[in-house]
Amino acid sequence: MTPQPSSDETTTVAGGPLRPMAIGLCVLSAAMVVLSQISDGNAFSDSWWLVAFVVWLMLWGLLRSMTRGLGERPVAGLDEREQGVRNRVAFIGYQCAVGAGMVVVLVMVSFQNEPDVIERIPALLTTLMLTSAALPSILLGLSGIDGEDGESFRDERDG
Numbered sequence: 001m002t003p004q005p006s007s008d009e010t011t012t013v014a015g016g017p018l019r020p021m022a023i024g025l026c027v028l029s030a031a032m033v034v035l036s037q038i039s040d041g042n043a044f045s046d047s048w049w050l051v052a053f054v055v056w057l058m059l060w061g062l063l064r065s066m067t068r069g070l071g072e073r074p075v076a077g078l079d080e081r082e083q084g085v086r087n088r089v090a091f092i093g094y095q096c097a098v099g100a101g102m103v104v105v106l107v108m109v110s111f112q113n114e115p116d117v118i119e120r121i122p123a124l125l126t127t128l129m130l131t132s133a134a135l136p137s138i139l140l141g142l143s144g145i146d147g148e149d150g151e152s153f154r155d156e157r158d159g
Contacts, residue, residue, distance in 0.1 A: 021063045022141030028056045029131040036123035041116075043123030053126075060134045067140040085143070086136075093135035100128035 032052045039046035070082055078086065104125045111117035 018063065018066060018141040018144065021059055021066075022138045025056065025059050025063065025131075025134055025138050028052055028059065029127060029134075032056065032127040033124065036120055036127055039120065039123070042119055046123075049123060056130070060130075060137065063134070063137045063141050067137050070140060085140075089136040089139040092139060093132055096135050097129060097132035100132050101125075104128065 032049060035046065035049040035052060036043040039049055043049040070078070070086055073082075075083060104121060107124070108118065108121055
């Protein structure tokens, strides 16, 4: 009979790729913000921004599929702690979306007479809104949530 790993060991093994993917999404988001602002004209026609965008979408899809055990499970299948975590990360994502939208509005108002800046706004808005939408998955990935059943979730209060 082999000894069963403790929950900490399970978290370490199962949650391994989540943190690098979540950090990768953050780094790509920051790179896409920079690329959207330094592109010649509209970033949607800039090949570097488009490549980063495609890689970002693939990473987000992968991270989402790995965190959907908590992120997308019906409420009836969640315990109180899991509901709290999911509600918290969803609220943080919502707040970031509102803040990102306000940043874009302020940039548009501040630079309304500069067509070069205004032309770059759609890519900036796309990057910020998608990052806000991905933030719950990113936060779950950084927390260690993994798999369909959410067994490897670790909370800071658990030690």
